[in-house]
Amino acid sequence: MIEALFMVNNPNMALKDMAQRPIVHAGNPENHVLDLKKSQNVAILLRALNMTIDEVCEALMEGNSDTLGTELLESLLKMAPTEEEERKLKEFNDESPFKLGPAEKFLTAVVDIPFAFKRVDALLYIANFDSEIEYLKGSFETLQAACEELRNSRMFRKLLEAVLKTGNRMNIGTNRGDAHAFKLNTLLKLVDVKGTDGKTTLLHFVVQEIIRAEGSRLSSANQNLKAEKTQQSDFQDDVEYRKLGLQVISGLSGELTNVKKAAAMDSDVLSIDVAKLATGISKIREVIKLNEGIAPKDSSLNFSESMNEFLKKAEEEIVRIQAQYRDALSMVKELTGYFHGNSAQEEAHPFRIFTVVRDFLSILDRACKEAAKVNERTIYSLTRPLPNPPIFLGLSVRQHYSSSDDETPS
Known part of the structure; x- marks a missing residue:
């Protein structure tokens, strides 16, 4: 293939190469039952395997998913022959004048195993089961933690109150x-409401007010204020207020880390994954039933024992996972009702509350950085005598902001 695609197109070179190349007489011809591409893919897999054909077949007969591994089982499923290919493979025998290629020889050995590729599908389900369970458990724990973070965040509630x-x-x-x-969608519109200077947004104003209020609260709690203050001490207090307050509101994004993780989840995908895990157990029941129809052998007995042992454990685990899924969704629905009032309107997008908060946190982080720069400039200017010290520009009072058309108790 490389020669055909990339060789220099020089007729003289090709003739010279043919003249120098020794003639090789064909030995026993190989018969390719599979199409060429499929045969090549199987041959590549066989070269990459660290197992013999007998070891693969034995693992399939015994029902040993650990020996085969996820990657090999996925590859085996992809190389499953069609009914026509399987019929042709079974027609060949040792007396045939045609020799089977390595890919065909391997698949011939596999199709001799009763319901071989149903075994492969069932073993792949087993091989992936534990990792799927861990992924789902982690997802549910993230959703529950996100709900608790939003409900218990004092700063988030303080910010909503200020807005x-x-x-x-x-x-x-x-x-x-x-x-x-x-x-909550209104939070994303705060940057659209601008002040009379055309630059200061409503979010900037809210952030600065919270910085001032939180800074004053923390500073008062940490130190006893003097009854009489000089102008210098007032200035130092103001600097300290701004620093403390900015630290508090800037920390909100780090406080809601699980909310941001939950925002990256897709509720539909999560629902499908839970359903696939539950319905996939039918593959195990099917191969157990098929195996019961085989004449008792040591390998078939071992296979049944292995499948039945897994089935018992998996059924119990699936019941627990489904219960955790319902609990997580219930918490999200309750949280949505807490902030939106009518959670039924959000049923089509149950995780939307997390995406709204995540997007708002991104906007808030930028506003905090801008507020930090404003504070630095203000502090610098306050150290110099100015006739008219800069003040935080106000907002146009008559801009209609509240979305009370959609008012709901929060």
Whole structure:
């Protein structure tokens, strides 16, 4: 193939090469029952195997998935012959004038095993079972941890409170100025509401207010304030407030790590994986039933024993996994109801609450970095005597912000 694709197209060179190449007489011709590509793929696999044909067949007869491994079992399934190919393979015998190629010889040995490729499919299910269980358990634990993080985050609730109060203040005097709650999707729109300077957003304003409030709270808790303060001490306190407050709100993203992991999950894929694990156990029951129809041999008895032992363990594990799945979904639904009020509207996208929070955290991280730069400039300017010190620019009070059309208790 390499010669045909990449050799220099020079007729004189080709003639010279043919003249120098010795003539090899064909020995016993090989018969390729499989199509050429399939035969080549099987031959490549055989060369990569660290097992003999007899060892592969013995593992299939005994039902030993550990000996074969996931990669080999997947490869065996891909090379399964069609009914026509299997019929032709079984017609060949040692007296045939044609010699079978290595790929055909291997598959001939495999198809002689009763329901060989049903065994392969069942053994592949067994080989993947433990890793699938661990993956699903980890996913459910992440969902549960994400729910607990959002419910228990003081800073997240503080931020929601600040957004609600700010939105009500901006819309005072309108039918939107007395909202009791708002949809979490509103968090993603905070950067769209800009102040009179055209740069400062509503999110910037909320972040700065929380920095000030949290910094003051932490500073008061950690030290006894003096009754009388000089201008210098007031300035030092202000610097300390800003640092402490910024640390608190900047830490929210790190506090909600499982929320970000949950946002990367696909609820449909997770549901399909649980269903596939449950329905896949039927493959084990099928091969056990087929094996019962074989005349008792040591290998068939060993196969039945191996399959029955796995079946008992797997059925119990699947029941536990299905229960954990229901519990995790119930927690997500309850959390969605807590923040959105009507979780039924979100049933088509049950994990949407996590994606909204994750996207908001990304926006919040950028706002915190910008706030840090503003604070640095403000601190620097406060060390110099200025007639009019810079202040944080206000927002247009009459911008309609609150999404009270969708109001629901949170």
